[in-house]
Amino acid sequence: MEARESGRPLHQEQIAAWADCYDVLLHTLPAIQAQHPELIIIFEYELPYEAGRRPDVILLSKEQVVILEFKMKCRVLRADVDQVAAYARDLQEYHFESRNRKVTPLLVVTRMKHTLESRGSVLVTSGDCLQEALLDTLREDTTACDAAAWMSSRYEPLPTIVEAAQRIMRKEALPHIRSADSAGIPQALQCLTGIATYAHKKGKHMLAFVTGVPGAGKTYLGLQYVYESFQAEKQVHSVYLSGNGPLVKVLSSALGSHVFVKDLHKQIDEFVRYQAKDFHQNIIVFDEGQRAWTQERMAQRNPGRQCSEAELMLQLAEARLPWCVLLVLIGEGQEIYKGESAGVDQWVTAISRSKRAWEIVAPSKLTVSFEPLQTMCRFHARDQLDLNISLRNHLAQDASTFINHLISGEINQAKSLVPSLKSAGYTMLMTQDLDAAKAYCTTRYKGQTSKRYGLLVSSKADPALMRHHGVDNSYEATSMRNMDIAAWYNDPPESPKSCCSFRQVVTEFSCQGLEVDLPILCWGPDMIWNGNAWNLYRPMQSADSNDNRYRVNSYRVLLTRGRDGLLVFVPPESKLFPIYDLLRRVGLEEL
Secondary structure: OOOEEOOEEOOHHHHHHHHHHHHHHHHHHHHHHHHOOOOEEEEOOOOOOOOOOOOOEEEEOOOEEEEEEEEOOOOOOHHHHHHHHHHHHHHHHHEHHHOOOEEEEEEEEOOOOOOEEEEOOEEEEEHHHHHHHHHHHOOOOOOOOOHHHHHOOOEOOOOOHHHHHHHHHOOOOOOOOHHHHHOOHHHHHHHHHHHHHHHHHHOOEEEEEEEEOOOOOHHHHHHHHHHHHHHHOOOOOEEEEEOOHHHHHHHHHHHOOOOOEEEHHHHHHHHHHHOOOOOOOOEEEEEOHHHOOOHHHHHHHOOOOOOOHHHHHHHHHHHHOOOEEEEEEEEOOOOOOOOOOOOOHHHHHHHHOOOOOOEEEEOHHHOOOOHHHOOOOOEEEOHHHEEOOOOOOOOOOOHHHHHHHHHOOOHHHHHHHHHHHHHOOOEEEEEOOHHHHHHHHHHHOOOOOOOOEEEEEOOOOOHHHHHHOOOOOOHHHHOOOOOOHHHHHHOOOOOOOOHHHOOOEEOHHHHOOOOEOEEEEEOOOOOOEOOOOEOOOOOOOOOOOHHHHHHHHHHHHHHOOEOOEEEEEOOOOHHHHHHHHHHHHHOOEEO
């Protein structure tokens, strides 16, 4: 009879690992049980919604959760340490029954001898020292608990953007996330819901702005707003519009539908050509509103059009909707291409040219931007709509601030945030060996089919240099015409088209608004540190010229894509040595 585990075939490697774990526990647990008879042991507890992700052994009491992860190896790998640390982080934060317990991660490396040491929050022990490690770790006042209640506990991890969209399509509620509460998502949603109710009852056209740092949950909020609006009012239709082609492709592929998420540029074309007579969505979420095309950009692509996308979007709403809420999501410092530099200003211009009296709701920091319109429309300041804490990085809420300091050349400020980021489980690694970076990812996420990792690189990094080091960022290799971007993000790790295969890289244009669990950022010579400051990409232009700002913003985008952290590959080239030294000085650890 074929051996199977949870419906999956069992491999000899897994059977050998279990036998190895059993031998160690057989010699260790009798002494532990003698001192802690109330302790409960749980094998292979599968984390809900995590596609088979599970720690090897849990030792459970009313006061404590001890995680044992066994590795049949003769040395300690950083990837294994980080794997068990992530188990502890997620149980502590997302597992309801574990929140008031102390969660302690142990890595048991069974082929080593006489080893007992701390690696950050993880206690690393050899098999022969496990008994000592447990006696030191377990509290004296261990009391029994309800194991069934613990195993059936609510577990509500922060969903990826794709997972959130899939739940909405299935009409499922999004999980209650503690970190989302602290980041102000519920307050922002409540504010937006009130705006929709007001607009519906009064027949108003409302323009709302949500601002936020990368990873603050703007897309998550927009998706939840669409869902909440649909649930609350049966006659309210909603749509999520984005000019981000890769995001639209990734979400549409994952959902198997083009109804929920639509391409903004195509919607605008439909309005201009056919007047979009079937457009009836009262709630419109406009993703990445700072990247809406300017009038000049529209004219370049479509000669004869004398309106920006912002202006055309207002015209569409005015022509087709008796009332609406147009929610514009603004990512700060994320304009990365020509025609995207106008930001909020083009929305001000669009309102000034409108024939309807729109009402504006936005964070108070945008008050100055809308002052020219004070005689034309009402402005409501609502600071609940400013999301300034990153959600993407689990508990590491200062990750975005760290990256902003780094790319601004504020090295001491960046360095001061590193200890808290690391203690929150945020991976911060660097290497000059690309193969080592790939091996780290495949080892850390082995068997975790929902996890994604892959290669990211700037579109302006020298293609010849990057190709020499195994990273092909040429236009031919990264163009949307030549790669299946939906498969890159959505395919399972074993697929040759998956990001996890490392066969293709994505640039800032293909990852903005999207995320992976751990990106390998391949640093290029288009962002060089001279020992005191960042060199300008275009030395003959001012620092605030579009070309120079786009380079800085591109690295801001690339550096903020990871949910679990950041792994930077710096090619071993003399011109890039200062980058490696800088990252080491800031606090990244060498792999």
